Amino acid sequence: MHSFPYLTFLFILSLQQNAMCIIANITVDDSSESPAIVYSPASNWHAGSKGSSCSECNAHPNSSDIRTWHESTFTPNGNGKDDSNTPLFANLTFTGSAVYVFCALAESSVSPNGNSDMAFYIDGQLNGTFVKPAQGINNTYEYQSLVYSIDSLVPGKHTLSLQNGYTNSNESLVILDYIVFSYVLVYSGTYIFSTGYQR
Template sequence: MANVTIDDSDPSIIYLPAWNTRNASVPCATCTANPQADLMFDETWHDSTFNPSPGSSEFANIPSTASMLFNGTAMYVFCALAESSTGSDGDSDMSFYIDGDLKGTFLKIATGNVGVYDYNVPVFAIDSLTPEEHNFTLQGGHVNGFKSLVLLDRMVYTAFNSSLTSESSSSSISASSTSTSSESFKPTSSPPSSSPGSATKKSLSSIIGPAVAVPIVVLLLAAVALCLFLKWRKRRGDSRRTIPTINPIPPPMTSVWHPLSLPSSHHLALQRKVIPLPSLAALGVSPEPGNRRCDRTPLKLSASHLVPTSLPNRSAATGSQASARAPVPIENEAVDNDEPPPAYDEGVGRGAASLSV
């Protein structure tokens, strides 16, 4: 909790029926009370004179009131008092109401010191209120009462969960109340005095500070976010412009084509294998001298001249047998280049072969 100061010029205070708004810059020529403005809180105050005499003023015999709403547990009222009994009529007659109930009064008869004023006087104090909103009313004068003067300076209340704070006070404020008898007022204790305008400056600083700081923080956060976004966008663009590495096509396994060679055991190799024919000398045929052309008469061979179609077993044959059984190639140099070579009859393998020349 903290004390909140409400200056008399605060618009939350409602003044009825007629009060004079006073400050140092605007003097009042018709006012009989003129305290020093620099000794008043924030150099402002409101004054009202109650006069029960008929025709004394437009609001004769009508008490003056100053009302306000507050949310707190305590209320303190400070006024200036005039000691002159003539001219300014400095007698005081004030009543204080909380939520319509009378909570205190302040009565004081001026001592007669002309031009003398008492400042920062606590005329009302209560600190036992429930923590909720209350309606406070100050009343100056009573119907058919005596003439009295009110110089309201400020009000202070102890706020309950309020954001507006002023200087806190550790000492309690109390004021002795009197009955209708004329008795001087002596406060038992008072809150620490504060320089005029200090509460107003603190209230303004508490409002202006966050109003300036919040936009600055928002701008800084926006600038940081923008920098991070631009940096991320630049990295993304660089990654898109990077050309990926293309691996070259590997060369073929062999650059030169080689024909497929089949093993000797393959059936195609056996079919295409050429078996040389025996020579004419081995067959007992001799060409005519001087005539290189071959006789076209078919040559008939006996079964003994046939060449076997199956090859001998290499593992069983010896070297001498292999040389004895090797076929003798036919030397036929007398054949013309334009004549076809002698054809081998496939019937030889079946026992009846003929050679055409």
């Protein structure tokens, strides 16, 4: 949704006499270059944008609420455009203490099949799932939907992995919009120390 990462200051907490803790957010667009989301297999993720004609895309959202997106469709039976029965991944390495994933969700049951079946891993460990059957409403999308969040990570470097689909399971569509992660800046009079984000 956003063309480049930007800082959003959420709130400021007083730590001690002359120290403040600033919790900041970095928004990583689906097509951001730094930091970048890594898609795997890359050929099975398709970049779309509002008003464009993406011949490889299954979903075609059209709203001012989404400008760009990356989509993938997991197909267990070989009838889809992409490799069949192979889960698809979107990975982001970040330094912080919290992370949030936002997607668009298709409500249609055909063209595209909007069924969503995702798993989320932090540093290789399963940490959450998101399952939402399509409601069967054609040409309808839910935008900026929070599909995963965790705000209790130990501050430091982490890798988030979004998995689309499970082997021998149901068809699943992911329309990834953006990811937000949080990190902490500590201000002590003269200096600002980062416990998180680094370019």
